[in-house]
Amino acid sequence: MEQTVHTMAHHKRPYAGYQAKNFLWKASGDGKVATITLNRPERKNPLTFDSYAELRDLFRGLVYATDIKVVVIAGAGENFCSGGDVHEIIGPLTQMTMPELLDFTHMTGDLVKAMRACPQPIVAAVDGICAGAGAMVALASDMRIGTPAARTAFLFTRVGLAGADMGACALLPRMIGQGRASELLYTGRAMTAAEGLSWGFFNSLQASDAVVGAAQALARQLADGPTFAHGVTKKLLHQEWAMGVDEAIEAEAQAQAICMQTRDFRRAYEAFVARQKPVFEGD
Numbered sequence: 001m002e003q004t005v006h007t008m009a010h011h012k013r014p015y016a017g018y019q020a021k022n023f024l025w026k027a028s029g030d031g032k033v034a035t036i037t038l039n040r041p042e043r044k045n046p047l048t049f050d051s052y053a054e055l056r057d058l059f060r061g062l063v064y065a066t067d068i069k070v071v072v073i074a075g076a077g078e079n080f081c082s083g084g085d086v087h088e089i090i091g092p093l094t095q096m097t098m099p100e101l102l103d104f105t106h107m108t109g110d111l112v113k114a115m116r117a118c119p120q121p122i123v124a125a126v127d128g129i130c131a132g133a134g135a136m137v138a139l140a141s142d143m144r145i146g147t148p149a150a151r152t153a154f155l156f157t158r159v160g161l162a163g164a165d166m167g168a169c170a171l172l173p174r175m176i177g178q179g180r181a182s183e184l185l186y187t188g189r190a191m192t193a194a195e196g197l198s199w200g201f202f203n204s205l206q207a208s209d210a211v212v213g214a215a216q217a218l219a220r221q222l223a224d225g226p227t228f229a230h231g232v233t234k235k236l237l238h239q240e241w242a243m244g245v246d247e248a249i250e251a252e253a254q255a256q257a258i259c260m261q262t263r264d265f266r267r268a269y270e271a272f273v274a275r276q277k278p279v280f281e282g283d
Contacts, residue, residue: 015065018058022051024076025058031067032223033216041077044129046085049092052107052133059114069227069282070219071118073141074125074212075134078149083132090159105165108133112166115140116238119231121222125215126150127208131190136166139175139201142234145215146202148193155188163188174241176201226264227282 015034016027024037036055038045047055062068075081084090093101115122115137124141130152138144138152154172156165163169163185172181176199184191196202206214222230232255240248259265264280271278
């Protein structure tokens with residue numbers, strides 16, 4: 001048991017200095033907020049085999065980050081992400097064997113699983129084109145801030161594929177409703193920014209030149225909060241989809257009892273008594 005605890009502690013490390021190869025990574029001065037920027041603006045920031053794999057591994061690794069509390073994901077230029085690169089992904093897929101294809105679809109699905117499994121809330125800043133796998137990255141985030149120019153399209157059907165991709169048939173109906181999700185997944189048409197806001201896909205809309213700043217401001221607000229408790233909120237939001245109400249209430253009773261043992265809970269009480277604003281430290 002001692003060995004296990006030691007090994008787990010050994011995995012924990014700071015991620016502020018992470019050196020990204022396939023996108024940009026920048027941490028705030030205090031290391032609490034990290035911004036991922038998909039950085040191929042001339043092609044509307046498409047994903048490649050390598051960027052998919054690096055994003056998956058990064059989000060898996062963030063489970064062990066000692067510093068990063070919230071992640072912002074954005075696209076360079078005036079677009080979020082155009083999905084899988086037609087030349088670097090779609091073309092090669094047409095030449096692959098069945099086992100190779102399944103390896104690829106497992107990898108893309110693992111990115112969504114890693115985003116949902118990391119304790120850090122993820123805020124997507126979505127401008128312009130947000131399509132295919134890019135739309136799934138936005139959907140897998142915890143919150144989305146859009147712009148009036150945002151066009152979100154689950155356009156798998158346009159390339160002859162099912163709308164069932166990377167968890168779309170589970171995640172999208174829960175976000176915007178079964179009927180709306182069905183329309184977008186069958187037709188592949190773009191959801192407008194106004195639709196996205198009124199349907200609950202976007203939390204707010206901001207001007208294109210302000211959207212990343214707004215996402216980072218929201219991220220900062222979360223990072224200054226009780227971040228251990230935020231991780232519990234994220235886990236329960238994810239797990240309770242598969243629970244009945246009684247099981248959910250029991251899970252929350254246990255989770256909240258754990259949170260009541262944190263120093264942040266005591267800090268909030270002591271600050272209230274002293275009529276001060278609590279300063280949370282995430283433990």
